[in-house]
Amino acid sequence: MSRELQLRIYSAIVMVIVVLAATWAGGMAFRLLAAAIGLLVYYEWSKMTRLAETSLRSNSFGWLAMALVCLNMLVGSADFTVPLFAGLVITAAIPALLRRVSWWHPGGLFYAGLSAISLAAIRGDDSLGLVAMLFVFVVVWATDILAYFVGRAIGGPKLAPRISPGKTWSGAIGGTVAGVVGGYVVAMAHFHDVGIWIVVVAFALSIASQIGDLFESFIKRRFGVKDSSNLIPGHGGVMDRVDGLVFACFAAFFLAIAFSAGASQSVVSMGAFLFGL
Structure with missing residues (x-):
């Protein structure tokens, strides 16, 4: 195993531990x-x-x-x-x-x-917020992982060749399906009975996460940089790791604001909104 691969593995383990520990603690x-x-x-x-x-x-x-x-x-x-x-x-x-x-x-x-x-x-600060954050994580991670593997396995037309030549429509579709399934499984594990709303939300967040990935690729190409920084050994920068996650969070945040404005009522919590409670 090369030293670079070891760095990537160790850094990934540390990042996962820190993120999940903070998410659990709230x-x-x-x-x-x-x-x-x-x-x-x-x-x-x-x-x-x-x-x-x-x-x-x-x-x-x-x-x-x-x-x-x-x-x-x-x-x-x-x-x-x-x-x-x-x-x-x-x-x-x-x-x-x-x-x-x-x-x-x-x-x-x-x-x-x-x-x-x-x-x-x-x-947030409650147990529903914990489930909501895990839901977002799973949607984004499943989308990212399956988009990579499906894209490599099937190939086909490029999604955005001028921005990110490696991404394909097959990968984007495979990632979206994986994100929806992953989000649905998380919701079912906690609530045991969920409706079509959770599928709609997971679909929207999965699409948003892929847009976020493309957006960062556009910035890096625009300014001629390979990684956003070298802060994370073997992984580049923080933006390289959270580009899809933050766009999914943006989508959830703006959907909640739009719902609040349309329904003329405030959203009690983001977790309640994401799960249609």
């Missing part, structure tokens, strides 16, 4: 993990897109905004998190609207900040 432990992911994602985004080189002031504001969002998420009011985040993103977008900086500046804040917020919102 509360402050998971919010700390979500905040760390958000901050590291912003670091990698700013490095890849060279934000400090194009506007040090806007990049500094981005770091300040991320610090405020994460601090509020850890010790502040949950009801204030989204308004605070929205206000900071709008503020960051003003220079882009005036064409003083590129849209990569507010885009990085939006992507990284929402990564932390949506992860923490899905896990």
Whole structure:
């Protein structure tokens, strides 16, 4: 076994242990993990897109905004998190609207900040949040793994050859089926009786996770980088590992907001929404 493969295996084991332990513990432990992911994602985004080189002031504001969002998420009011985040993103977008900086500046804040917020919102502080987070993990992991193996086994037309030449339509379809089946199994294991809603949600999250993968591939190709960073030995960067996960969380988060607005009622918890309770 090569040293590089050993590094990948050891790093993967450590990552799985840390993520699952924090997910099981919930509360402050998971919010700390979500905040760390958000901050590291912003670091990698700013490095890849060279934000400090194009506007040090806007990049500094981005770091300040991320610090405020994460601090509020850890010790502040949950009801204030989204308004605070929205206000900071709008503020960051003003220079882009005036064409003083590129849209990569507010885009990085939006992507990284929402990564932390949506992860923490899905896990929440109750046992239903634990099941919801495991549901999202399984949908994303099953999608990613089966898309790779089905794509290699069947091949066929490319999904997005200009962005990610290795991805095929067969892999995308196989991954989506696996994600839906995996999510359904998790829901059945906890509730024993689930309806078509869980299939719809799992399908949406599986599609979103693949879009997230393509989105990061687009950024790396746009800026000519192989990995988002070298923070994780043998695996590249944090964005390389969570691109599909955070887009699935984005989808769940925005679906909950849309449902809340359409039904004129607040969503009690993300877990309750995902499982149609």
